[in-house]
Amino acid sequence: MGGHSATGLLRPGVDPLGSAFAALLGLSLLALPLMTTRPNRIAAGTGLTAWSALPSGAVLLLGGVVALGLPLLALRAAPPLRLAAAAAILLLLGLSAGWAADHLTLPGDRYGRVSPDAGWWLAFATAALAVGDGLARLRPGPILRIALLALLVGATGLALRTGFWNNLSVLREYASRSDTFGRELRTHAVLALTSVAAAAALGIPAAILARPVPALRTGLLATLNVVQTIPSMALFGMLIAPLAWIGRAVPGAAALGIAGIGAAPAFVALLAYALLPVAAATVAGLDAVPWPVRDAARGVGMTARQRLLQVELPLALPAILTGIRIVLVQNIGLAVIAGLVGGGGLGVFVFQGISQNAGDLVLLGALPTVAMATGAAVLLDAVVDLSRGRAAERVP
């Protein structure tokens, strides 16, 4: 059919990246098991291929969409077509997981587990990459990217709310922990956000003050660099003793939740990791303000404070926001470790799952973490673009 498409929409030749996507998708769906079934949450599983895991209607639908979509990815189709193909495959994989779970779950069985297997994960990851690639080729503006993210979050939320995936093993785990999940999710988000906010509140002013003094500047960046190289587990460990001491020795500290274990060491460690990237980004952003612009700000009679607030910081803003984006994504991931030191967060499920050898429980902690980090990355990238917008080259 492809040969009859309008020129422009489909040009002759092969797209190298798209072919790799198509090959991976085909391989994962044909050669690897799509789903796994297990008699209970910790038993060994049995892999099932797509055609045995899905009801026959779904097999036809998935097969049809993949058969239409893969050539569009592999050949040199126009970006909107590639994006549509990749998005359709991604959507259908999401639906397939729910259909397969319903199909494979025996009525009334409360212990059996159905979960995605290697084929599904590989296909899903590849389709997600292909969607990302299609989007990148279309270069959507920041507002559109935020809107697409909101649409995706809304659609996923709706599917979860209507119970579409309820027979999947991850949601079975959720069902037995729905009372604590919301709380740990909130703790996780609060830990990541407040540690980054505190790092910005401390790191940006520190960088502004230290930057003009060579000794202070190198000292600040070197110190933070050392902190950055301490492995996260070790840093959490190192904080336990001093914070326990503060909790005991300083009146009122314990009442604020400062203790050797719990949220305090987790918060302090996350803050410590976030400081260097934020401070370094601020220094780099301010360094990049062109000298003639700085000079002109002095020449027109701005005070040091006016120069900083009206000229230097606005021009450094995209760089500073990029630093904040990096640490926010980093800290959403690192906050998992708070689960180890009693600080709560999604890490609680991850480490419980590891100790119980229950992979589904690990996923209950890991999947929302990955989703949160990805969402934060997309959102802040768009914000960085918006902040850059005004100074960028733009001819009306």
Add this chain to the structure above:
Amino acid sequence: MIDLAQVSRVFEGRTVVADVTLRVEAGTILTVVGTSGSGKTTLLRMINRLIEPSTGTIQIAGRDIRDVPPHLLRRGIGYAIQGHGLFPHRTVAENIAVVPKLLDWDRGRIAARVDELLSLFNLDPAAYRDRLPAALSGGEQQRIGVARALAAEPPILLMDEPFGALDPIIRGRAQEDLRTIQQRYNTTIVLVTHDMDEALHLGHRIAVMDAGRLVQEAPPADLLGAPATAFVGTLLGSGDRAFQLMALRVVDDLVEPGPAPGPPIPAGTSVRAALAESLWSRRPALPVSRDGVILGRVTRAALEAQGGRP
């Protein structure tokens, strides 16, 4: 209006401006010329305290400028920076409005002033007001830089090669506009330029700098009539009739064998252009090449001798 008394500036042990004493009368234009690196910009920037003199004093209207906080001093002195220095994140209108805003003018007055200045520089306010500097040509950016310096109607203007990026026609018009503004507001202007014609045309007086020293400071007629040194004479040469003839002759006949330093000039270069290159690059002789092959050299003496021939 502006008084410099024995002003010097040393950078890292090197005297860049040496013992300059100079007075600019209120309501006059002083143009400053000199070779690249002779200290013109440094001299200019000492007047608004962007650079502090190493020794000597500067007074404005009888008051030592060190007695005024630098940012307040600068708000009263328009400064057109060499190479415009516009704020890239602000629109054309916002750039022009910077000083009036710092001086707390009301919005209506600022908007009217922005449009007035844009029209003055032949830029349609409706089309240019909301553009960012990146969306302007080099010449337009430079005009906005000058407009920003003029915005608050300062009694003193410091201009560092303000018209360098403009083509000859627009440059001529910009010079006329500057004269009109200067007469209307009785502004005192110090203007640095590389263009001797511009210096003679605009300046009530002309200051010639050479290696940090002020070698002559006089009205155009006196300078033309009695150049204080040979250096002033040669700098001036490019503006007079003999040199206009030199623009028509080429260097090819003057090439002699022998070495010369620096990058070569191509055969077919005019005598005037070659002499200018020799003066600005401070080389007594220039290599001449054709198709990448060095033919020989021309000496400044040979070039200058052409100026005397009818």
